[in-house]
Amino acid sequence: MMTNMTPEELAKVLDRALPSGSQARLASSGSAADPLVQAALEVANAPRPVLTDAAKSRMAAKMFAALDALPATPTVEAPPTQTITETPPPPSLTPSVLPRRPINFLLTGIAASAAAVLLVVVGMLAVLDNRNAAPTPTSPSVALLNTDEPTETPTTEVTAQPTEESTEFPTTEPTEFSTDEPTEAPTVQATEEPTVIPTVQPTKAPTQAPTVQPTEEPTSAPTQAPTERPTSAPNRVTEEPNLSTPRETVFIIEGQVEEVLETGVVIAGFEVKLSERHPLLRVLRAGDWVRVEGKFVDEDDAPGNAGGLPSFVLDLTETDIILDNPTEADNVVEVSPDGEVWRDDGTCRNPPPSWATGGGWQERCGTAGGGNTDGNPGQGQGQGNNNGNNSNNPGQGQGNNNAGGLGQGNENNNSGGQGQGQGNNNGGGGGGQGQGNGGGQPPRP
Amino acid sequence: MNIDSIIDQARHGQREAVSTLYEMFVERIFRYIAYRVDSDADAEDLTAEVFVKMVEGLPQYTSTGVPFEAWLYRIASARVIDYRRRSNRRPSTDLSDNLSDEGDSPEDHIQNQEEAEGMRRAFALLNGEQQQVLILRIIERKSHQEVADVMGKSVTAVKSIQHRALQVLAGQLGETKVRHYVRGVKDDD
Numbered sequence: 001m002m003t004n005m006t007p008e009e010l011a012k013v014l015d016r017a018l019p020s021g022s023q024a025r026l027a028s029s030g031s032a033a034d035p036l037v038q039a040a041l042e043v044a045n046a047p048r049p050v051l052t053d054a055a056k057s058r059m060a061a062k063m064f065a066a067l068d069a070l071p072a073t074p075t076v077e078a079p080p081t082q083t084i085t086e087t088p089p090p091p092s093l094t095p096s097v098l099p100r101r102p103i104n105f106l107l108t109g110i111a112a113s114a115a116a117v118l119l120v121v122v123g124m125l126a127v128l129d130n131r132n133a134a135p136t137p138t139s140p141s142v143a144l145l146n147t148d149e150p151t152e153t154p155t156t157e158v159t160a161q162p163t164e165e166s167t168e169f170p171t172t173e174p175t176e177f178s179t180d181e182p183t184e185a186p187t188v189q190a191t192e193e194p195t196v197i198p199t200v201q202p203t204k205a206p207t208q209a210p211t212v213q214p215t216e217e218p219t220s221a222p223t224q225a226p227t228e229r230p231t232s233a234p235n236r237v238t239e240e241p242n243l244s245t246p247r248e249t250v251f252i253i254e255g256q257v258e259e260v261l262e263t264g265v266v267i268a269g270f271e272v273k274l275s276e277r278h279p280l281l282r283v284l285r286a287g288d289w290v291r292v293e294g295k296f297v298d299e300d301d302a303p304g305n306a307g308g309l310p311s312f313v314l315d316l317t318e319t320d321i322i323l324d325n326p327t328e329a330d331n332v333v334e335v336s337p338d339g340e341v342w343r344d345d346g347t348c349r350n351p352p353p354s355w356a357t358g359g360g361w362q363e364r365c366g367t368a369g370g371g372n373t374d375g376n377p378g379q380g381q382g383q384g385n386n387n388g389n390n391s392n393n394p395g396q397g398q399g400n401n402n403a404g405g406l407g408q409g410n411e412n413n414n415s416g417g418q419g420q421g422q423g424n425n426n427g428g429g430g431g432g433q434g435q436g437n438g439g440g441q442p443p444r445p
Numbered sequence: 446m447n448i449d450s451i452i453d454q455a456r457h458g459q460r461e462a463v464s465t466l467y468e469m470f471v472e473r474i475f476r477y478i479a480y481r482v483d484s485d486a487d488a489e490d491l492t493a494e495v496f497v498k499m500v501e502g503l504p505q506y507t508s509t510g511v512p513f514e515a516w517l518y519r520i521a522s523a524r525v526i527d528y529r530r531r532s533n534r535r536p537s538t539d540l541s542d543n544l545s546d547e548g549d550s551p552e553d554h555i556q557n558q559e560e561a562e563g564m565r566r567a568f569a570l571l572n573g574e575q576q577q578v579l580i581l582r583i584i585e586r587k588s589h590q591e592v593a594d595v596m597g598k599s600v601t602a603v604k605s606i607q608h609r610a611l612q613v614l615a616g617q618l619g620e621t622k623v624r625h626y627v628r629g630v631k632d633d634d
């Protein structure tokens with residue numbers, strides 16, 4: 001994996017091969033001469049995640065639920081007299097999301113129908129109550145409600161004459177998710193009888209008299225809360241039962257290795273027995289995060305289980321062990337065809353054997369600079385002498401930030417590795433920031 | 446209607462505008478996340494969180510010249526980081542159930558699954574910045590400048606990150622010897 005391209009040159013090549021704005025899949029990615037370009041083409045040709053309609057629906061539901069849960073935001077300042085003409089709704093993107101999810105949005109549909117019923121009732125009340133001289137403020141919610149599903153252009157023209165200016169977003173209309181009838185509703189003063197009632201038809205006739213009552217004062221706080229929410233994504237099933245072998249249970253343990261034994265490891269107090277030949281047994285370290293799968297050994301068969309207590313020995317001689325450390329370099333293990341194992345220990349002191357690729361190690365240490373061969377390039381800076389390590393690096397320059405902690409202070413850098421000495425701290429601890437003398441004992445091997 | 450107008454309406458709680466923004470960006474955000482987490486189910490959860498954060502943050506949103514999309518990507522990036530912190534693990538085993546092309550034959554589907562798994566594993570070797578650069582530049586096909594805008598970095602820095610990321614990937618993609626796991630064997634094998 002050699003390349004002579006600089007980042008700038010690579011960028012230019014990729015600009016030609018993968019121009020921005022295009023989404024074309026490349027016909028072939030196997031002919032690129034440069035490995036970096038080849039890698040880029042493989043990424044470009046990788047299968048794309050496809051967002052299913054169901055997933056999109058679930059996410060939309062969560063988002064709108066959050067939107068509904070927000071406190072009312074001043075959105076529309078109603079003028080003292082506002083004529084609201086119902087017009088055909090603009091193309092609503094919400095329906096483009098919703099109709100494809102009939103199950104999830106069944107309640108929404110019911111709620112919308114209820115809202116439509118309410119609208120008709122409100123309209124009728126407005127007609128019947130048109131003798132009232134001082135109507136309470138209404139809101140553009142009439143129009144909002146009608147944006148959902150009118151099938152023809154209504155000609156109703158309603159004039160709302162609020163008695164006082166309200167800057168609150170409509171609070172008394174049900175939302176899409178609402179199934180409750182509102183406890184308060186605006187009174188709408190119609191200037192003339194509507195000639196056409198919006199064609200949204202309720203799915204059921206109301207079974208009881210509407211409880212909508214005119215109010216005298218507008219409320220400022222939302223009174224409606226969604227009562228039904230589409231359910232969230234179903235819980236994922238991590239292990240499917242194997243119906244063909246119902247009595248064979250597979251255990252999965254994820255956790256930190258507490259101890260490495262001759263024939264296994266201890267994870268979270270559980271002894272996990274491994275094959276003595278299991279290659280990972282040779283490279284696992286206490287502190288590793290692992291995920292192991294295996295079968296439970298009957299307690300009578302468990303080694304060393306002479307008593308009647310349940311055994312916590314898992315026989316994992318036929319299983320996968322997955323290193324799961326947060327730091328990716330700690331997860332790199334290579335196995336040769338003849339069973340040799342090499343594990344990157346995160347430093348530069350353990351180079352890969354010839355049969356291993358050692359990608360991470362090469363990346364980290366193959367072009368090492370700065371005079372230090374211990375650990376990842378870090379942020380350490382400082383000055384001072386550092387005679388304590390074998391490589392006798394100058395005390396200035398790049399430091400290392402190994403897995404250990406930060407060194408500070410003016411102490412000498414002893415073999416423990418804590419402390420000082422900038423530049424390099426091969427003693428096993430972390431290089432760090434600071435100043436001072438790094439003299440001291442040679443580092444630990 | 447331009448994006449600023451839509452954003453302004455969405456800031457004021459208009460559902461249609463919010464819905465428009467969702468439709469515009471949901472797939473991009475999902476893809477951005479999907480390569481960086483264990484499974485599509487996790488990607489879905491995090492994508493939903495991003496848009497919940499969006500609607501919660503919209504009232505306070507003010508345009509600072511950075512594209513709105515960049516804001517969403519940053520929310521998404523934070524969600525991924527938080528996800529990693531919560532789970533304390535890197536992408537490992539879960540196979541995608543959605544990473545496929547439409548109309549695949551079963552054979553193609555399996556191959557795509559394998560490729561997708563390999564890609565996720567390969568991406569797991571990259572740090573967050575490297576993942577972001579490759580996803581935005583190579584998968585989303587944004588220009589280096591656009592990537593720089595999203596990430597708040599210089600174009601030079603983006604190119605450098607891209608170079609290092611591809612170096613890592615070049616050493617891993619298609620390489621079968623490197624494993625994060627090894628299969629155990631029975632003693633009597």
